[in-house]
Amino acid sequence: MFRRLEDSAPERIEIEIDGEPVLVPAGISLAAALFYLDAMPSRRTQLSASPRAAFCMMGACFECLLEVEGEGSQRACQLQVRPGLRAWRQLDPLEPGANS
Amino acid sequence: MKTSYPLVIIGAGPAGMAAAQVAAAQGVEVAVIDEQAQPGGQIYRNVDSSPLADAQLLGRDYLLGKPQVQAFRHTPIEYFPASAVWYLDRNREIGLLHQAEHRRIEAGSIVIACGAQERPMPIPGWQLPGVMTAGAGQILLKSAALVPSQPPVLAGSGPLMLLLAWQYLRAGVGVRAIVDTTPRHNRLQAMLRLPRALAAAEYLYKGLKLISAIKRARIPWYLEARNLCADGDEQLQRLRFDSRGGAVEIETGLLQLHQGVIPALQLADAAGCEMRWSEMQQCWQPLVDAWGESSIAGVFIAGDAAGIGGARAAALAGQLAGLQVAFRQNRIGQQQRNRLARPLQIALRRHLAIRPFLDSYYRIDNDAQLSDGTTLVCRCEEISAAEIDAVAALGCSGPNQAKAFTRCGMGHCQGRFCGASVEILLARHRACSVADIGRFTTRPPLKPVTLGQLAAASGDQS
Numbered sequence: 001m002f003r004r005l006e007d008s009a010p011e012r013i014e015i016e017i018d019g020e021p022v023l024v025p026a027g028i029s030l031a032a033a034l035f036y037l038d039a040m041p042s043r044r045t046q047l048s049a050s051p052r053a054a055f056c057m058m059g060a061c062f063e064c065l066l067e068v069e070g071e072g073s074q075r076a077c078q079l080q081v082r083p084g085l086r087a088w089r090q091l092d093p094l095e096p097g098a099n100s
Numbered sequence: 101m102k103t104s105y106p107l108v109i110i111g112a113g114p115a116g117m118a119a120a121q122v123a124a125a126q127g128v129e130v131a132v133i134d135e136q137a138q139p140g141g142q143i144y145r146n147v148d149s150s151p152l153a154d155a156q157l158l159g160r161d162y163l164l165g166k167p168q169v170q171a172f173r174h175t176p177i178e179y180f181p182a183s184a185v186w187y188l189d190r191n192r193e194i195g196l197l198h199q200a201e202h203r204r205i206e207a208g209s210i211v212i213a214c215g216a217q218e219r220p221m222p223i224p225g226w227q228l229p230g231v232m233t234a235g236a237g238q239i240l241l242k243s244a245a246l247v248p249s250q251p252p253v254l255a256g257s258g259p260l261m262l263l264l265a266w267q268y269l270r271a272g273v274g275v276r277a278i279v280d281t282t283p284r285h286n287r288l289q290a291m292l293r294l295p296r297a298l299a300a301a302e303y304l305y306k307g308l309k310l311i312s313a314i315k316r317a318r319i320p321w322y323l324e325a326r327n328l329c330a331d332g333d334e335q336l337q338r339l340r341f342d343s344r345g346g347a348v349e350i351e352t353g354l355l356q357l358h359q360g361v362i363p364a365l366q367l368a369d370a371a372g373c374e375m376r377w378s379e380m381q382q383c384w385q386p387l388v389d390a391w392g393e394s395s396i397a398g399v400f401i402a403g404d405a406a407g408i409g410g411a412r413a414a415a416l417a418g419q420l421a422g423l424q425v426a427f428r429q430n431r432i433g434q435q436q437r438n439r440l441a442r443p444l445q446i447a448l449r450r451h452l453a454i455r456p457f458l459d460s461y462y463r464i465d466n467d468a469q470l471s472d473g474t475t476l477v478c479r480c481e482e483i484s485a486a487e488i489d490a491v492a493a494l495g496c497s498g499p500n501q502a503k504a505f506t507r508c509g510m511g512h513c514q515g516r517f518c519g520a521s522v523e524i525l526l527a528r529h530r531a532c533s534v535a536d537i538g539r540f541t542t543r544p545p546l547k548p549v550t551l552g553q554l555a556a557a558s559g560d561q562s
Contacts, residue, residue: 001230001249001354005271007153008245027151028244036246040229040335047482051334053229055479057236058142059135059547060217060364062480062512063227073512073548077239078182080137 002035016086024081031057031064031076034089042066042076043090065090101203105131105178107425108194108207110185110367113141114165114411115403115418116213117172122422126431130177131205133196137182140169141215142239143411148173151245157270158242159263161306161411168415184547188370190396197549202557209398209425212368213418216361216404219383219464220517221256222485223328224475226357230336234264234358247273252354253339255279255328258462261358262310269317276352277320279341281359283465284324290461297457299450304457322348326468330355359464362520363405369542371399377535380459381408382466383520384539390445391424392417400425408459409452416448466524466534477525478518480511488522492529498538499523512548515540 004025011026017039024033031054034042041051043065054064057077064076067088076087107123109116112134124130140147144165147155155163180198187195192207218233225231234254240246241264251274254261265275297304314321322343329340338351362383365375373386374395385407392400400421403414420441427437470477473486483506491505499522502508508522509515515522523534530537 002240002246003249005152005245005247008151009153025151025244027149028246032240032244032246035240036244042229045482050227050482051229052227053232055227055232055236056218056517057232057239058217060513060516065512078135 001038001040002032004036013081013083015081015084018088026081028081029057029077030066030068030079030081030085030087033081034064034066034076039089041089041091044093046093049093101178101180101198102131103204104206104208105129106208106429107131107211108133108192108205108209109211109213110134110188110194111141111213111215111403111405112136112139112172112179112181113143113213113215113403113414114168115215115405115414115421116141116211117168118415118418119211119213119400119402119422119425120177121171121175122419123425124175124177126423126426128422128426128429128431131180131207132177133180133183133185133194133198135182135184138169139172139179139181140165142235143215144169145239145242150242152241158267162242165411185367186547186549187544188367188546190372190399192371192398195544195549197547197553200553202549202553204557209400209428210371211392211400211402211418211421211425212371212405213402213414214364214367214405215414216408217364217516218358219360219362220520221357221359222470222475222477222521223330223357224472225330225332225336227476227479228330228332228336229334230332230353231330231355231357234261234356235361237356238264238267241267241271247271248354250353251276252356253277253279253350253352254356254358255281255325255339255341256358257282257464258358258360259307259310259458260361261356262307262314264356264358265314265319266310269313275314275317275319277322277350278314279322279325279328279339279343279350281325281328281465281468282323282462283468286461286463289463290457293456293460297454299453303454327471329472360462361404361408363407364516365405366514366516366542366546368394368399368401368405370544370546371396373399373401375539377533378407379533379535380456380463382464382534383408390420392421393424398428409455413448413451416444416451419444420448466528469524470521477521478506478508478511480513480518481507481509483508483518485521485525488525489529492526496526499526499540500538502526503540509540514542514546
């Protein structure tokens with residue numbers, strides 16, 4: 001859905017999304033990384049399993065919740081990527097902790 | 101980290117940075133807490149650490165933040181970035197989450213400078229992936245140098261929508277269409293306020309510059325749009341709306357919504373500050389005096405958190421709050437305070453001169469909001485407008501009863517993205533002003549905190 005402007009800083013780092021290693025620009029938020037990777041939806045709601053993705057990018061809407069390093073429902077827009085970071089999309093609404 | 105500070109400032113945007121610098125310069129011991137990893141707030145995000153090869157593409161006003169951020173970085177204060185305030189009360193006790201640990205801090209004075217959030221723009225399908233706020237698009241550009249892969253549709257009303265379109269054009273990204281919901285009848289009210297706005301003519305000049313660049317790029321610009329509907333199954337596929345009587349449908353995978361910004365009130369609410377409804381800005385605002393002091397002595401609110409005025413006004417309001425705190429703590433005398441404050445007050449008045457014009461030009465039409473009952477009002481608990489209408493028909497007494505009946509506002513975002521909609525729906529049902537409807541009660545935790553974090557902290561203190 002989003003691409004990196006070509007003339008911006010070229011450094012890439014490896015992180016893990018849903019157990020898959022991926023390369024993303026260094027210094028961006030985890031929520032931005034998901035848009036960069038087109039990893040949509042970034043979660044499903046527990047009530048109706050409807051697909052969602054980051055909406056406000058400033059910590060207010062809580063739509064970008066992700067499981068990060070074993071901790072559920074972290075705001076991906078408030079976390080910077082770092083090499084080796086492991087995150088899971090919460091795609092199984094019945095078992096939010098089932099990924100880890 | 102200490103357990104008490106003479107002054108705690110919450111937020112490191114233009115208001116918070118300015119308050120910190122002024123107070124510290126007068127010898128006040130200051131702690132600044134900010135949710136972001138870098139100072140600057142949303143407006144000056146990444147201004148001195150931009151991933152963009154040329155940050156000029158964001159515009160000159162953005163770069164104005166760079167010296168402010170650099171001066172803040174050299175100010176002798178205690179700075180807690182990437183930290184959240186989850187608790188605040190009228191006795192100026194703060195619950196802080198810093199490096200995933202809970203800390204209790206007592207503050208002699210507090211400056212709340214947590215800025216604004218975007219006014220929710222609920223339309224059917226706004227919860228789909230592929231729909232986000234215009235502010236989110238701008239944050240992706242400022243902080244990650246990310247731009248849409250395909251030209252997006254921008255929908256709504258207000259300067260930020262135009263600014264984002266202009267920035268995308270400068271970044272070499274097209275814009276598929278602008279779907280403008282600004283009510284036509286706002287124009288007359290705005291024109292009556294134009295003479296006063298001339299005192300801050302640079303804002304008018306900037307607006308005209310944005311508009312003419314968008315027109316030169318020949319972006320389709322649909323006016324008086326109503327009944328917007330985002331459509332798609334797993335992701336957004338198209339936007340449907342009416343414009344000047346005709347039905348329009350645009351295929352798009354990305355829709356960026358905007359209808360102005362409103363003060364972020366959670367902290368002021370948690371402290372118990374008195375609020376009033378602003379008919380002009382169509383939002384609640386805390387009552388503050390000329391120095392930014394709220395109804396609670398020692399609790400100041402500066403910048404957009406006290407009423408939308410923009411970044412320049414926010415910095416001036418922050419400076420005034422910093423001076424008053426220094427005066428209260430006997431760091432400066434009354435005469436010196438007044439002498440230092442005078443040029444700030446004059447500049448503040450000038451920067452605010454544009455607001456009546458902008459506020460009336462982009463005033464939202466509450467009657468045009470939530471016209472479709474299937475619209476999700478509460479994205480977290482998935483409560484529709486029809487469900488709120490139903491409890492209103494049962495005689496629901498106000499937002500808090502609507503919350504108890506439906507769970508609307510009880511989800512993760514704690515009402516940040518549904519409060520305004522619930523107020524509009526209840527006011528419509530009772531044919532009264534939102535001022536008479538009231539608002540959700542805000543209770544801590546204002547940000548998520550785990551029982552483990554609380555337990556660990558109480559262990560330390562016992």
